[in-house]
Amino acid sequence: VNNYIEKLLGEGRTLHFSLIDPDKVDSLDQLGKLIERLYKAGTSGFLVGGTIGVTQSKLEAVLETMEDYEIPKIIFPSNINVLSPLADAVLFMSLLNSDDLYYVVGAQVMGAPLVKQMGLEILPTAYLIIGEGGTAGHVGRVRTIPFDNHELGAAYAMAAEFMGMRYIYLEAGSGSPRTVNPSMVRYVAKLTNLNVIVGGGIRNPEAARSICEAGAxxxxxxxxxxxxxxxxxxxxxxxxxFRTVRESAK
Ligand code: 1GP
Incomplete structure (x- = not known):
């Protein structure tokens, strides 16, 4: 999965991931149709996860619905119960701006042996919640990073890179009324070689394009x-x- 991502990035492309929350799926039939549509539109991969209410059976039903599509299925875990060998990879995340050690390293210790047994590919990811972060911010006991404090965001990002992580997820929270500031994305993309994932509150092509232009x-x-x-x-x-020229291979 990492090679696939790096290859597309190397071609100057920006990727789009479609996030499916298994707890919000009412009908697998409808999900199947939606997935088909997203795939045909060119989404680059599926992220599967949600903060609360995700059971193993709901998770696996969603992954099974996706199994015939050749793009990566990546778990976006909120906890150690949101793991399955049916996925291709997992964002192995640490919520760096949490005040709760469980979300920084505890869940990772509990989850690592499970991930190993399942044979999932690892995408080592710093998870950073900007602003309040909605449900994820509440559950994750987040120490708030203001939307306009780019220096603070970048300092976390640099720390993540120095600790060996490869990805950083700048998260405004699912359903957030605003997105992460493109200027924070620009700052993080410029100061690190991390692959920058941006999500939360993206509702239209213009907002998505500004985030792409900022270097996501x-x-x-x-x-x-x-x-x-x-x-x-x-x-x-x-x-x-969107096409861009990236300064260095990441
Ligand atoms: C949430 O960043 C994702 O973790 C997606 O957010 O649901 O607001 O698109 P939205």
């Missing part, structure tokens, strides 16, 4: 897939049509 490597949309699939397709097109 991967743009995530979740809520929009449920509320307005038509517009989600436009967001996917805006992201996947």
């Amino acid at each position: 490597d991967i743009v995530v949309t979740g809520t929009l897939l449920e509320t307005d699939p038509e517009r989600a397709v436009k967001v996917i097109e805006a992201v996947t049509e």
Whole structure:
């Protein structure tokens, strides 16, 4: 999965990941149709996860619905119960700005042997919640990083890079009324060689494009897939049509 991501980034592309929260799926039939649509629109991968209410059976039902599509299925875990060998990879994340050690390293210690047994590929990821972060911010006991404090965001990002992580997920929170500031994305992309994932509150192609222009490597949309699939397709097109020249191989 990492090679696939690096290859596309090396071609100057920006990736779009479609986030499916298994707890928000009412009908697998409808999910199948949505997945088909997102795939045809050119989404680059599926992220599967949600903060609360995700059971193993809901998770696996979603992964099974995706199994015939050749793009990566990546788990976006909120806890150690959100893991399955049916996925290709896992964002192995540490919520760096949490005040609770469990979300910084405890869940990772509990989860590592499970991930190893399942044979999942690891994408070592710093998870950074910007602003309040909605449910994820609440559950994760987040120490807030203000939307406009780019220096603070970048300091976390540099620390993540120095600790050997490869990805940073700048998260405004699912359903957030605003996105992460493109200027914070620009700052983090410029000061580190991490692959920058940005999500939370992205509702239209213009917002997605600003985030691409700021240097994001991967743009995530979740809520929009449920509320307005038509517009989600436009967001996917805006992201996947975007081309950039990256300064260095990441
Ligand atoms: C949440 O960043 C993702 O973890 C997606 O957010 O649901 O607001 O698109 P949205």
